[in-house]
């Protein structure tokens with residue numbers, strides 16, 4: 032029987048506090064479902080490591096974690112100590128690019144017991160996936176500045192969309208839509224304003240849709256799409272967008288379901304050529320770091336996504352069920368949800384429910 | 386006493402239906418406040434005109450409307466009949482560029498009697514402005530495609546930010562913030578992911594902020610900013626963003642206040658070298674066009690913004706007050722707000738309240 036090898040990287044801030052709870056729940060689920068998991072711990076991709084070594088990761092980072100079955104990642108970044116382009120581009124975004132994790136997958140689901148900021152929405156009303164392109168698009172590094180410090184100064188940055196990059200994320204999204212009961216895909220575009228790359232995106236969506244006759248699809252410009260997340264969150268099933276649009280929609284979606292504190296994400300290389308990274312949507316949260324009060328549910332739910340990705344569906348579902356029961360019973364909740372439980376108490380509660 | 390000359394362009398779809406109600410209310414307010422307004426009507430910037438002439442506007446369009454004090458604009462576009470890049474880029478976006486309307490200004494205000502999709506928000510809780518850069522940024526036309534129809538195919542499009550373009554929109558936004566009681570400005574960025582243009586934007590914001598010591602300012606990445614529109618709409622006073630970010634925020638904001646059907650906007654050339662365009666945020670809405678059921682309040686409110694821009698503050702305020710009373714009394718409302726009044730009845734009701 033296969034033993035999964037997981038690389039664990041807590042990173043910065045509350046990443047360090049939520050990782051132990053994520054592991055606690057993963058271990059409980061693994062034990063219950065007879066899944067064998069081995070964890071290797073790494074201290075790089077953090078400010079601490081940078082302070083000691085002057086770089087975010089060792090030179091042989093790929094050798095160290097590139098053969099693991101998955102990476103379980105806390106959070107990285109601490110803008111007051113280290114600029115984002117060093118911390119994020121030196122770790123998280125490096126993983127996405129160099130491990131070709133071209134899918135960023137995030138559920139938007141209203142959980143029992145979590146009050147939505149939207150009026151009159153209950154669990155079941157909001158339940159969809161955001162599929163985000165995770166390697167190219169608006170996050171290119173191509174561009175520059177001219178005539179610095181003069182009145183003629185300007186900067187440019189290119190959005191880059193390749194046929195390979197666009198088609199593979201669309202294929203993933205259509206496959207996902209096809210596997211779901213509603214079989215409905217929504218594409219985020221802005222081809223009425225962004226006149227070269229976005230019409231190309233639309234063109235590829237149309238071409239891909241022809242291969243999925245059973246999937247109903249539509250498209251919205253990103254402006255009205257964000258409006259519809261608020262006005263009609265029940266319209267969506269699978270929403271696919273470029274790197275930037277997916278980024279926006281996968282923060283806005285979780286906000287509509289109450290808090291980004293519990294939202295999980297996967298940075299996935301579907302072919303399995305490289306390890307995928309599973310991390311909560313929230314960041315390192317310097318403002319509450321060190322107090323032990325962070326909500327660990329985003330981290331725990333990311334563990335469920337990781338197990339699902341590894342093919343351990345039952346163990347994954349037992350974690351999601353435990354989260355739903357813990358939240359739904361409303362007896363124990365962290366501060367961000369109006370309670371006063373701390374991180375460890377919340378992790379233990381979920382682990383017991385598994 | 387000055388007579389204002391206004392160019393009236395109904396455009397397409399419900400633009401044609403809401404314009405007469407907008408004019409009705411403008412006339413009532415002008416009469417009441419002794420403002421003298423003359424309207425000149427134009428049929429271009431519409432599908433009808435395009436069908437007859439093969440182009441969206443006559444060659445001498447600038448001569449025809451370039452000397453007016455303002456342009457009162459309905460809506461343009463009908464994707465099923467004419468591609469957006471012809472209709473929008475041939476009219477609305479042409480105005481923005483060629484009349485140098487570098488400010489797109491939109492209020493986000495929860496009005497009495499309009500139910501917000503957000504739980505527990507009442508009028509007064511949400512009241513801010515979105516200031517959008519309206520000429521450059523992500524809406525550049527620079528880019529192209531290479532290796533078409535092969536596996537190597539790719540497209541690129543540049544985002545372009547000039548010092549002139551960025552500084553003048555920031556100045557407008559800081560001036561506006563400084564004129565308001567809260568004196569609070571929020572900048573939309575994404576410098577952690579869009580690594581060249583967005584750090585430049587941040588840099589210019591910091592430089593401009595130094596000139597406005599009395600304005601408190603902060604910045605959020607666009608992903609979490611959209612989340613905060615839903616979770617904490619009371620945090621904002623003036624929000625400034627690039628062309629794309631402003632576009633998104635000024636649809637999302639009105640959605641959080643209930644409907645984009647009543648939201649107005651100004652495309653403004655603050656120096657007054659060219660006429661500014663005032664138009665509702667909603668589009669031509671082909672799905673309900675011709676039925677006389679569209680909500681005219683976005684158009685009417687745009688008229689108030691136009692009067693304000695012309696310096697007719699009292700007349701402007703009388704229109705906003707009339708809208709608030711009409712909505713607040715809840716006796717007469719259009720279908721989008723759950724009533725069954727038609728466009729004309731709604732326009733008449735507001736005109737009587739002026």
Ligand SMILES: CC(C)[C@H](C(=O)O)[C@@H](O)C(=O)O
Pocket residue numbers: 223224254473632
């Ligand atoms: C129609 C479209 C090009 C336009 C824009 O994106 O600017 C619209 O959404 C707006 O906000 O005025």
Ligand SMILES: CC(C)[C@H](C(=O)O)[C@@H](O)C(=O)O
Pocket residue numbers: 119278577578608
């Ligand atoms: C931290 C940042 C670079 C990142 C992104 O924009 O991709 C984050 O917002 C995310 O969604 O994972």
